[in-house]
Amino acid sequence: MASINAPLSLQEITEQAANFGYNAHIPLKMWLRSADNMLREAQVYEQEGNDPQTYLLLFRHAELVLDRLAKHPERNLPENKLPLKVARQAVIHNLAKLETIKPRIDRRHAEYVERRRTLRDALETLEAQGQHAATLPQELDGLAVDRHRSTYDRPTLNAEENRSLAAKLAQREVKRRDAARRNVRQAGVSEEEEQERRTAGMWEDWEKGLHRESSEEDTDVSRQLQDVARLQNGHQTPSYSARRSSQSARPATDRPQRPTSVQAPSTYRYPSVPHQSVQEQWTGPDTLRSLQGPMPVRPPKEPFHRPSESSSWPPPPLPPIPPKIPTPTPEFENPRPPPIPPKYADLPAPPPIPGKYFDPTSTSSTRPSSPGGDAEAAYNFSPHxxxxxxxxxxxxxxxxxxxxxxxxxxxxxxxxxxxxxxxxxxxxxxxxxxxxxxxxxxxxxxxxxxxxxxxxxxxxxxxxxxxxxxxxxxxxxxxxxxxxxxxxxxxxxxxxxxxxxxxxxxxxxxxxxxxxxxxxxxxxxxxxxxxxxxxxxxxxxxxxxxxxxxxxxxxxxxxxxxxxxxxxxxxxx
The missing domain is CATH 3.40.140.10 (Cytidine Deaminase, domain 2)
Known part of the structure; x- marks a missing residue:
């Protein structure tokens, strides 16, 4: 497992990821369950902002699925083909995520190495001058400066000594998950649809399509392995989806078709607003008039009288406007605030609010929050x-x-x-x-x-x-x-x-x-x-x-x- 506080290099993380016990005698279904567990763990660490552990688990998942399980003796059993396909789809999705996390890990490790070098040079300078190391400014200590800490460098707590805090954390997390599931149900999403979204969809009639694409799958697995190897060696690779899109430019007859659960059209055409009525579009204006019969007779116009023809012109003058009588304003309609007494107005400004501090036993909002806004996960439990x-x-x-x-x-x-x-x-x-x-x-x-x-x-x-x-x-x-x-x-x-x-x-x-x-x-x-x-x-x-x-x-x-x-x-x- 990647260290929580020490900024490991990308090479150290990938070496740890590839170092896991694999045995082909264990049933493939157990390994597939293990792969699912890796993805669940990676999702939690990603939400908590732990880049090294997220990268380790996603890389290990890719190594397990693309290399080890691709050679498992039970890989060709009918009941294992669909789960393997779903696991490979997850790897394809996570390759882009690995490329996103990689620069952050490299940058943080390089900053850590630079701080350590600066600290070492400063210590050597002080020793050459005969000064004690305690006079070293704190900002040179790369391990103790909070501004250098990453989002996943959180305080660590002893599990045995903080059991009450752990119980509260478990209760809150269980309630949060239950509330999230209720919200999904209230939104009208069925359990089947929710499961389909979680697994990124399933193939329909997959048994009919598997034999048509066996050769394509072997090529895909080989290319994905090359992607993982290049990531481990520090080389940027074009995303797998980009290569797939370039391959899709080939004629349809040159590549096998994958069965899909939803056949989406290539382009969506929005409906246009008609300039004529639906009936006019089908019959035409002439036909429409014949169907409607003769038009009704227009009524005669009302005669217009000019001023010379009217006996009442010019009109009588308007009556005078009555003078406005001022209305008394209520005494308390718009009251003004009373003046501040001098003895309060001359008081000095209040003292500044003290800074927040971390109390592992406190459940108030003063606890530092994680990037995801989870105040209860502002710490990590240390290995026990x-x-x-x-x-x-x-x-x-x-x-x-x-x-x-x-x-x-x-x-x-x-x-x-x-x-x-x-x-x-x-x-x-x-x-x-x-x-x-x-x-x-x-x-x-x-x-x-x-x-x-x-x-x-x-x-x-x-x-x-x-x-x-x-x-x-x-x-x-x-x-x-x-x-x-x-x-x-x-x-x-x-x-x-x-x-x-x-x-x-x-x-x-x-x-x-x-x-x-x-x-x-x-x-x-x-x-x-x-x-x-x-x-x-x-x-x-x-x-x-x-x-x-x-x-x-x-x-x-x-x-x-x-x-x-x-x-x-x-x-x-």
């Missing part, structure tokens, strides 16, 4: 823990009522010694992940396993609600609290999508009764990805495959946090 390889983990806020709510939903299965699983969904805000929704999908269970059914319904719900998948939770009705080999293989798909993903195990009949875990990285994540042992339960050669994610870890329990429980299981009669 780190992977074994040194990568930072963003804090994950876990509602403290989640476990009891899940056990209540799983109680009927627990009494029957059947496992129950749920999906942890949430949002990204201020560089922290908030679990705000517990979704219990349709599933089949045994005493040792739990399999989700109709996963597409779950994915569609997350897309409609703009939620990210942050982990999962399941019960061990009769076993202790641990991660079985099957649990480890299930969780590796989540942690590949997002390093902060967690797995919660509830063992209500044992002590401890619950735990929050993640795979070690390395060696646990790599060991599970490379494991090919058959069977549901088996041992692994690595000892520390997984570890606690809470106390210590990147997970923080959050009192008074918003949480909704959505149960998708069929209702029992």
């Amino acid at each position: 823990a780190y992977l074994e390889n040194g990568d930072a983990l963003r804090p994950v806020f876990l509602p403290n009522q989640l476990r009891s709510a899940f056990l209540a939903s799983a109680s009927s299965n627990t009494r029957l010694n059947l496992e129950t699983c749920g999906i942890l969904c949430g949002i990204l805000k201020a560089n922290a992940l908030f679990i705000t929704r517990l979704v219990i999908p349709e599933q089949t269970s045994t005493s040792d396993t739990c399999e989700t059914v109709n996963e597409q319904e779950l994915f569609d719900y997350c897309d409609k609600e703009e939620l990210m998948v942050l982990g999962w939770i399941h019960t061990h009705p009769s076993q202790t609290c641990f991660m079985s080999s099957r649990d480890l293989h299930t969780h590796v798909g989540y942690q590949v999508m997002m390093p902060e993903s967690i797995a919660i195990v509830c063992a209500p009949s044992k002590d401890p009764s619950w735990g929050v875990f993640r795979l070690t990285d390395p060696p646990g994540k790599q060991a599970i990805l490379n494991c090919r042992q058959p069977g549901i339960f088996h041992l692994h050669d690595v000892d520390n495959v997984y570890t606690d994610a809470i106390k210590p870890g990147h997970v923080v329990e959050l009192p008074n946090a918003p949480l909704d429980v959505i149960d998708m299981r069929p209702k029992r009669r």
Whole structure:
């Protein structure tokens, strides 16, 4: 993850973006979900003005879709062709955005390097003169001057020490999203239309058109990869849409036609205002007169009398105008303000209003606001823990009522010694992940396993609600609290999508009764990805495959946090 405060160079950001664990044995649908999560994260960081993290995620998305997934063994399956096409369309749209963000990152890094050079030269000059470094003017300190700070250089807060603030932030964000969805509904936009707008449209009859454009797609993917490579090397490239428009100049017979959901005309002709009536345009004026019959007779004109013919000329004189009588003005109709007494008029001007300051616990309007006007996101939560390889983990806020709510939903299965699983969904805000929704999908269970059914319904719900998948939770009705080999293989798909993903195990009949875990990285994540042992339960050669994610870890329990429980299981009669 790109640093929040340090101005990284474009090369450092692209190196981080390309450095992610990819494994072709993970199903393609999981990688496509990971790509969707990247776009959701990039959208949030873009709204918060974090250019480095936005560029990193968009570049990683392009690298994943155009390079890795284009070679995935499951890419030619019929159910994967449409999602891959939609993902490629998103890359084409984001290439122009990458070119827009790139100059800002280069400019900021160059300014940072220049300030550091100036600071170093000034320190060397002071040391040569025998002066102490403390006499260095503050404006030369490039790291401490507020005027050099970017919009995404915000104060960082400790997640553990600011839990009440995090709860308020989550509550406001959930209310804001709910209000936005209500406004969309009130505007008359259906859920289907909203989803179509969010995904930039879908292809109709795409199965019929895919086989006609396979060769064109291969060429398009190759050109898009070249665009991404040139961006990484610092070369400006013409936008993909510009090349497509130049290609469209070819004759229609020389290129395959894409199926489109809406066939828009090339030019729109506005209706002209007619100079004749509609009936005249069709019949003509002569025909119209014959149809209307003879014109009515014009009435005779009234005779005009000249002054000599009138006996009353000249007219009588007008009566005199009566004199105007002044009306008395009411005493209080337009009162004047009283004069200012001398003792108040001679007072000095009031003192200036003190400057605003940042109080992380305050909810007033004095808090500095973000570029998007969100006063609650005027800060970022600092990384709360780190992977074994040194990568930072963003804090994950876990509602403290989640476990009891899940056990209540799983109680009927627990009494029957059947496992129950749920999906942890949430949002990204201020560089922290908030679990705000517990979704219990349709599933089949045994005493040792739990399999989700109709996963597409779950994915569609997350897309409609703009939620990210942050982990999962399941019960061990009769076993202790641990991660079985099957649990480890299930969780590796989540942690590949997002390093902060967690797995919660509830063992209500044992002590401890619950735990929050993640795979070690390395060696646990790599060991599970490379494991090919058959069977549901088996041992692994690595000892520390997984570890606690809470106390210590990147997970923080959050009192008074918003949480909704959505149960998708069929209702029992």
